Each structure stands twice: as C-alpha cells, then as structure tokens.
Amino acid sequence: MDSYILFLRGINVGGSNRLPMAALAGILQEAGLQNVQTYIQSGNVLFQTDRANPDGLADEIGAAIGVGHGFTPQIMLLPLARLKAAAAGNPFPEAQDDHKSLHFYFLERVPPAPDLALLDALKSERERYQLIDTVFYLHAPDGIGRSKLAARAEKALGVAATARNWRTVSKMMAMAAGHRF
DSSP states (O other), X not given: OEEEEEEEESOBSSSTTBOOHHHHHHHHHHTTOEEEEEEGGGTEEEEEEOOSOOTTHHHHXXXXXXXXXXXXXXXXXXXXXXXXXXXXXXXXXXXXXXXXXXXXXXESSOOSSOOXXXXXXXXXXXXXXXXXXXXXXXXXXXXXXXOHHHHHHHHHHTSOEEEEEHHHHHHHHHHHTTOOO
C-alpha cells in the first residue's frame, strides 16, 4: 500500500465551507482509503491506498465533499515521498525551531513562468524564500499574517498552491512513521 497526504484548502471549522475532520475521514473511508488519520481542523490527512493509479482520486474526493457538504475545496494530493522530499530539501533548516515562521507552499505543478521580480519586490528585509521544483519555501520571521509576500505568493507563482507551516509538515511525517498525536 502507498501512503498519501491530502491537504485541503478553503475549509473552516465553523461558518461557510464547514467540514469537520470526522466527516472528512468518513468520506475517505467510504472511498476505500485505509488507515485514515487527520491532523487538526484545517484539512490535513494521511491515508493509504492500494489503488494502482491514484489519478482522479482528488477529483473523486472533491465530488464527494461537494455532494455531502455543498462545496468543493481545493485539494492537493501528495505521495508521502513528495512530502518527505520537501522536508529534506528545506533550504532554511535553521528556521525549524520557530515552526510558525517556516512555510512550505505545495504547488500543483512546477510554475512555468513565476514572477520572481514580484516576489523579490514583495519580500520584506527579513524574509527569505526559495522555489525548488513544486515547493515554494518561505521563512517569514516577522509572521505570515503581516507578510505581503505570503499574501501574494500564489499569484506571483502562477499555479495553485496550499501552504503549511513546519509544525504541520513535521507532524504529518511523524504520523506516517506511526506516531499518534
């Protein structure tokens, strides 16, 4: 069986686009996915499947959420190996101690024409970023909430993305290694 990480974007604990993690886990189990584990209420899921070809799985999950909850969130489906490679490739390992300042933007695909000049213009004096294949790494020591770069990174990259901080990335890898939180 292969392990996958599912990151959902645009879901909320309350209000519009509400999707409790227990409901999401049920949807995934009904789709035949196994060992489904969620982490916090923001759409982080680890699961396993024996499907030979997982293409279309994100669309299938999105459709099931749409039927049951009336909206379809953006879904990023990553093989566990891709998450591990992103963590291993982190160009800012010294920032890992401050998990809230280090962010991984997982991209739908390699950006064909990222606007690096815009990214540089948006970057604060203390921020650092690096684009490596399908991951945009951002170290924002003053916080992501104030970061103009964080707010406009996806537009400048030109591809769909979903961001997770270092804590979430490391917790997902720990869950995959068999630890429970």
